[in-house]
Amino acid sequence: MDLAGRVAVVTGAATGIGAATARMMASRGATIVGVDRNGAALDALCAALPGSLALVGDVGDEATVAAHAGAVAERFGAADILVTAAGWSTGKGVVGSTLDEWNAVLNTNLTGTFLWCRALLPGMVARKAGSIVLVGSQLAFAGGRSNAPYLASKGAVASLGRCMALDHADDGVRVNVVVPGAIDTPLLERAFARSADPQAARARSVARHPLGRLGRAEEVARAILFLAGDDASFTTGSCLMVDGGWLAA
Numbered sequence: 001m002d003l004a005g006r007v008a009v010v011t012g013a014a015t016g017i018g019a020a021t022a023r024m025m026a027s028r029g030a031t032i033v034g035v036d037r038n039g040a041a042l043d044a045l046c047a048a049l050p051g052s053l054a055l056v057g058d059v060g061d062e063a064t065v066a067a068h069a070g071a072v073a074e075r076f077g078a079a080d081i082l083v084t085a086a087g088w089s090t091g092k093g094v095v096g097s098t099l100d101e102w103n104a105v106l107n108t109n110l111t112g113t114f115l116w117c118r119a120l121l122p123g124m125v126a127r128k129a130g131s132i133v134l135v136g137s138q139l140a141f142a143g144g145r146s147n148a149p150y151l152a153s154k155g156a157v158a159s160l161g162r163c164m165a166l167d168h169a170d171d172g173v174r175v176n177v178v179v180p181g182a183i184d185t186p187l188l189e190r191a192f193a194r195s196a197d198p199q200a201a202r203a204r205s206v207a208r209h210p211l212g213r214l215g216r217a218e219e220v221a222r223a224i225l226f227l228a229g230d231d232a233s234f235t236t237g238s239c240l241m242v243d244g245g246w247l248a249a
């Protein structure tokens, strides 16, 4: 799919799914604005993507997002595409979570999504064109143990996506949610590492997928690319599972 002339803002662009998405969109002609709090990895990514802009900071911080959105407006005018991939988990249940931990996960995964959508939607609405892809999680649909703030945040992200899709259907802006299964990224590696037996945790995760393996970041990026671009012109308010069959099983 050709994305020439499009400006794509990708949060969580430094590693994993966000990085794969940024690279793939750039390879199709998009100009990338990468956002991440991991400055070193983000700078390395953007250095390899000509014309891109690296914005280092916390997606959950209102002032930071406002400043970053201002930088996007100044350099590019409005953005055509927003992908919200910034996210993380603690691997803790309700009882084991402090309020700070709960708030920190919600602040990145949900509030960060809200803040970036709120910052870029007006420009999309004004031009009657835009596409937003939120990154959800299969666990928000299937359930999962010892990850309460994460699952709650991702369930809310799916609801937020449907809500924005309806609110902006008349504005020429589409909003969709990609729902990955377990994808081999630093986030998943950290999740396995929290377990007493990381190898066994990995094997259990593999076994949950009827396709018999973990997903690759590029496989999710391809779905994001589809949802973000004109090939998905009649798709809004959807949750696209890229989960190796996890939710069907």
Ligand code: NAI
Pocket: 011, 012, 013, 014, 015, 016, 017, 018, 035, 036, 037, 038, 057, 058, 059, 060, 084, 085, 086, 087, 088, 107, 108, 112, 135, 136, 137, 138, 179, 180, 181, 182, 183, 184, 185, 186, 187, 188
């Ligand atoms: P990752 O850890 O490789 O990438 C996440 C990126 O988000 C990192 O570069 C990190 O620095 C950045 N980030 C985290 N909090 C941030 C904040 N407050 N402000 C700015 N940047 C922040 O993880 P991965 O796997 O690529 O995750 C991408 C998205 O996919 C996340 O939303 C995650 O929840 C979701 N996901 C991942 C799955 C997996 O198995 N890897 C499964 C389902 C969903």
